[in-house]
Amino acid sequence: MTTQVIVLNGGSSSGKSGIVRCLQAVLPDPWLAFGVDSFVAALPARMQGADGGITFAPDGGVSVGVDFRALDAAWIEGIAAMAHAGARVIVDDVFPGGARSQQRWRKALGDLAVLWVGVRCDIAVAAGREVACGDRVQGMAALQAHVVHEGVGYDLEVDTTHTESLVCAQTIAARVG
Amino acid sequence: MTTQVIVLNGGSSSGKSGIVRCLQAVLPDPWLAFGVDSFVAALPARMQGADGGITFAPDGGVSVGVDFRALDAAWIEGIAAMAHAGARVIVDDVFPGGARSQQRWRKALGDLAVLWVGVRCDIAVAAGREVACGDRVQGMAALQAHVVHEGVGYDLEVDTTHTESLVCAQTIAARVG
Amino acid sequence: MTTQVIVLNGGSSSGKSGIVRCLQAVLPDPWLAFGVDSFVAALPARMQGADGGITFAPDGGVSVGVDFRALDAAWIEGIAAMAHAGARVIVDDVFPGGARSQQRWRKALGDLAVLWVGVRCDIAVAAGREVACGDRVQGMAALQAHVVHEGVGYDLEVDTTHTESLVCAQTIAARVG
Amino acid sequence: MTTQVIVLNGGSSSGKSGIVRCLQAVLPDPWLAFGVDSFVAALPARMQGADGGITFAPDGGVSVGVDFRALDAAWIEGIAAMAHAGARVIVDDVFPGGARSQQRWRKALGDLAVLWVGVRCDIAVAAGREVACGDRVQGMAALQAHVVHEGVGYDLEVDTTHTESLVCAQTIAARVG
Numbered sequence: 001m002t003t004q005v006i007v008l009n010g011g012s013s014s015g016k017s018g019i020v021r022c023l024q025a026v027l028p029d030p031w032l033a034f035g036v037d038s039f040v041a042a043l044p045a046r047m048q049g050a051d052g053g054i055t056f057a058p059d060g061g062v063s064v065g066v067d068f069r070a071l072d073a074a075w076i077e078g079i080a081a082m083a084h085a086g087a088r089v090i091v092d093d094v095f096p097g098g099a100r101s102q103q104r105w106r107k108a109l110g111d112l113a114v115l116w117v118g119v120r121c122d123i124a125v126a127a128g129r130e131v132a133c134g135d136r137v138q139g140m141a142a143l144q145a146h147v148v149h150e151g152v153g154y155d156l157e158v159d160t161t162h163t164e165s166l167v168c169a170q171t172i173a174a175r176v177g
Numbered sequence: 178m179t180t181q182v183i184v185l186n187g188g189s190s191s192g193k194s195g196i197v198r199c200l201q202a203v204l205p206d207p208w209l210a211f212g213v214d215s216f217v218a219a220l221p222a223r224m225q226g227a228d229g230g231i232t233f234a235p236d237g238g239v240s241v242g243v244d245f246r247a248l249d250a251a252w253i254e255g256i257a258a259m260a261h262a263g264a265r266v267i268v269d270d271v272f273p274g275g276a277r278s279q280q281r282w283r284k285a286l287g288d289l290a291v292l293w294v295g296v297r298c299d300i301a302v303a304a305g306r307e308v309a310c311g312d313r314v315q316g317m318a319a320l321q322a323h324v325v326h327e328g329v330g331y332d333l334e335v336d337t338t339h340t341e342s343l344v345c346a347q348t349i350a351a352r353v354g
Numbered sequence: 355m356t357t358q359v360i361v362l363n364g365g366s367s368s369g370k371s372g373i374v375r376c377l378q379a380v381l382p383d384p385w386l387a388f389g390v391d392s393f394v395a396a397l398p399a400r401m402q403g404a405d406g407g408i409t410f411a412p413d414g415g416v417s418v419g420v421d422f423r424a425l426d427a428a429w430i431e432g433i434a435a436m437a438h439a440g441a442r443v444i445v446d447d448v449f450p451g452g453a454r455s456q457q458r459w460r461k462a463l464g465d466l467a468v469l470w471v472g473v474r475c476d477i478a479v480a481a482g483r484e485v486a487c488g489d490r491v492q493g494m495a496a497l498q499a500h501v502v503h504e505g506v507g508y509d510l511e512v513d514t515t516h517t518e519s520l521v522c523a524q525t526i527a528a529r530v531g
Numbered sequence: 532m533t534t535q536v537i538v539l540n541g542g543s544s545s546g547k548s549g550i551v552r553c554l555q556a557v558l559p560d561p562w563l564a565f566g567v568d569s570f571v572a573a574l575p576a577r578m579q580g581a582d583g584g585i586t587f588a589p590d591g592g593v594s595v596g597v598d599f600r601a602l603d604a605a606w607i608e609g610i611a612a613m614a615h616a617g618a619r620v621i622v623d624d625v626f627p628g629g630a631r632s633q634q635r636w637r638k639a640l641g642d643l644a645v646l647w648v649g650v651r652c653d654i655a656v657a658a659g660r661e662v663a664c665g666d667r668v669q670g671m672a673a674l675q676a677h678v679v680h681e682g683v684g685y686d687l688e689v690d691t692t693h694t695e696s697l698v699c700a701q702t703i704a705a706r707v708g
Contacts, residue, residue, distance in 0.1 A: 074260075077261070078255040087251030132549035133549075222666070308375065310375070339516075375576065384598050384602060396569065398556065399556070401561055439609070441609075
């Protein structure tokens with residue numbers, strides 16, 4: 001069965017973006033890549049830090065409002081439609097609600113062939129990479145590391161603590177049909 | 178009738194991106210924004226400069242291959258699905274094939290309420306802004322300025338030659354239902 | 355006399371960066387370009403929003419602390435040294451203290467041949483460009499537009515309200531010895 | 532003796548930038564950071580890919596011309612002047628000529644207290660990170676990995692193959708006077 005969508009879920013600074021770029025490089029077909037970062041970039045600038053939008057607390061906590069949720073739901077439908085229209089798509093996301101977040105994706109992706117991938121990273125290492133990136137809200141990695149995986153079902157999991165992005169990508173690519 | 182999608186079409190460096198950000202700021206509802214730049218960013222890096230992908234000639238000419246076209250078609254379907262799912266969406270695109278490119282969008286957008294906007298700019302001014310941006314392929318603005326509008330039907334047109342992005346956005350916003 | 359340094363001073367969103375890139379394109383010799391943005395990027399991330407560092411108020415006000423000032427003074431000495439070592443250098447800055455800020459540069463630049471350029475822009479237009487940029491603190495343009503020019507002496511002034519960056523750059527380049 | 536300048540030398544994708552950001556975070560004083568990337572960003576756009584400037588070959592080879600060298604020499608003088616003026620400065624560079632490149636820095640830095648740091652990374656790992664970054668010229672990491680260290684003297688060396696940026700930074704910080 002041909003994999004149509006790869007969904008990567010993991011906390012902030014767990015290494016999803018690097019894996020996505022490596023997947024696009026090692027997979028023989030061209031895959032589109034979208035993710036939480038490109039979604040946030042598509043929002044009006046004023047929704048950052050606003051009621052209804054997305055707010056980053058000093059401790060790294062993230063809260064999203066009703067407008068954010070509505071647009072996010074429509075965005076997920078759009079990603080599903082791209083795959084239905086024949087594009088192979090890699091998505092990286094942060095599931096704030098764990099299993100509940102996965103359920104939203106499952107419902108939208110319907111009968112598409114999806115490879116579910118969990119991206120893990122030791123909290124201390126992820127927090128260190130948060131510092132190394134320079135533009136991340138400190139504390140987000142620690143807050144999200146476990147909660148995003150709660151109750152989520154995966155086809156495979158990778159751990160970037162001691163494994164390079166490219167190696168993780170090769171492991172994932174070996175499972176792509 | 179409530180406008181569901183705003184499509185801006187114009188050549189490289191005609192000022193689309195600035196208008197999009199102003200539209201997101203002045204429109205009372207939150208609108209998602211996608212465009213040719215975010216689409217290209219979603220492609221595998223190796224498709225830039227490759228057969229099948231997108232190639233920029235030294236004179237500013239752009240040519241796209243069969244893989245690019247297929248993914249682009251699926252991306253358009255995805256944008257339409259986001260709007261059908263309730264998101265209000267602004268798209269900025271470059272119609273390389275003029276009327277033919279518009280026809281692709283029309284077919285995908287179906288019965289959605291679309292506001293078609295042409296973005297014009299004098300060639301010499303657009304070429305100058307290409308220099309001011311620093312990261313643009315020189316010559317692209319001149320090559321695209323006219324051809325992208327050939328045979329395209331608009332609800333309104335704006336011209337950034339002597340009019341600021343914000344003023345163009347206000348003109349467009351006044352036409353949004 | 356050969357111009358060794360070009361200093362552009364103007365408020366936020368007055369159009370300095372575009373002029374700098376155009377100057378680098380139109381001047382026959384290669385000029386290095388540094389500015390307030392590259393200086394801030396060289397600071398530790400933690401100095402943004404911190405005592406001693408640089409703070410952006412919600413109304414667009416900017417305040418800098420003692421650490422910022424000390425590093426800024428050393429940075430200015432470094433720019434002067436590059437010019438003394440033979441590099442031709444373009445600097446774009448915001449003179450928060452008007453004449454006092456210019457005096458700091460004058461002292462550091464000593465006997466170097468400097469072309470002082472004021473970059474003006476109508477407040478309403480600059481505020482609109484702030485919106486079009488998408489990543490600017492709103493209100494900064496209006497607060498800085500006049501105060502940065504108070505008591506500052508220029509060799510020439512350009513106004514980006516109705517004049518493109520490239521044309522401003524050509525005007526400046528014509529005065530470069 | 533108070534360290535005034537930290538110079539990090541290592542090949543492309545060896546992990547210098549992440550270490551620099553972590554150093555700025557862990558060192559108690561504010562340090563300015565400059566490097567080969569910020570230097571290249573200060574050059575006219577037209578010097579990329581041009582005679583006299585900097586050229587990237589398809590195999591990852593980098594060659595620089597006479598204009599690049601002259602501006603680079605002046606830039607080094609400027610960095611030294613910033614340190615002489617009291618700023619503590621971290622520099623990350625790629626020494627294309629190994630010992631010869633170090634000699635240029637030694638001469639400019641004179642009697643400043645410098646901590647020389649070599650940044651190593653296994654070639655295969657660095658090449659993988661090149662892919663994960665997405666915007667790097669492939670092959671550069673492998674070509675530079677060894678040659679940049681030839682004959683260079685260090686106060687300490689770090690290896691990012693199995694050690695995180697933050698840990699490398701802490702090791703370096705422990706040696707800062």
